[in-house]
Amino acid sequence: ILNVEQSPQSLHVQEGDSTNFTCSFPSSNFYALHWYRWETAKSPEALFVMTLNGDEKKKGRISATLNTKEGYSYLYIKGSQPEDSATYLCASSDSNYQLIWGAGTKLIIKP
C-alpha cells in the first residue's frame, strides 16, 4: 500500500497572500497524482490529475506541479481569497489504479 503524506496539516493565510503546500508519495509504480478541494459539509471536488514528470496544471489562481522522480507535488494558491478556505486532498494511484489518499491540508483564509 502506498503512503501519501501532506504537509502542513493546517495552514492559516492572510487574505491576499499566496501560499503553497506539499504532497509526497512513493515514486515506484506511480500512475497519476490527483488534487481535490473539499469544502466543509460538501463532497470532494477534483482540481487536477497529473501523470507526467514535470506536469504543471492551472485553474484560475490555483496551480500544481508534479515531480514523479522524487515523489512530490506542490499546490499553489495565488492571492488567497476567503472562498479558498477548504481542505485540499491529494491522492496517488499506482499501476493497479487504486487511489491512496493523503490526510489533507486544511487551509483557512483570514480576512
Place this chain on the structure above:
Amino acid sequence: NAGVTQTPKFQVLKTGQSMTLQCAQDMNHNSMYWYRQDPGMGLRLIYYSASEGTTDKGEVPNGYNVSRLNKREFSLRLESAAPSQTSVYFCASGDRAETQYFGPGTRLLVL
C-alpha cells in the same frame, strides 16, 4: 445530470442493527467506490468495484459487505453495526485512475 447520489444522508443506528447505504451514478462509469472519512484521517477505501459484477476489498473492509447491483448502483451493507463504524461514508465513481466523482455523503452514528 444528477452525478452520484447517496441515500440516506443521515442515519442513527443502535449497536447490532443492520443497514444498507445506497449509491447510484448516471455517468456510465465502470468503477465505483465506498470510502469512510474520520476526523484527522484521509479518505479510507472500504470496497471498490472495478466493473459491473466485480468487487474487491479496500483498506478497511471488515464489518462491511457490498453489492454491485448493476453498472449504476453500488450498495454498502453493515450487517451488525458497531460504534467504531460511526463515520461519514462517501460513494464515488470514475474510470480506473481517472477523476473520481463523489456523492454528498452519509453521516452514520452508531450508538
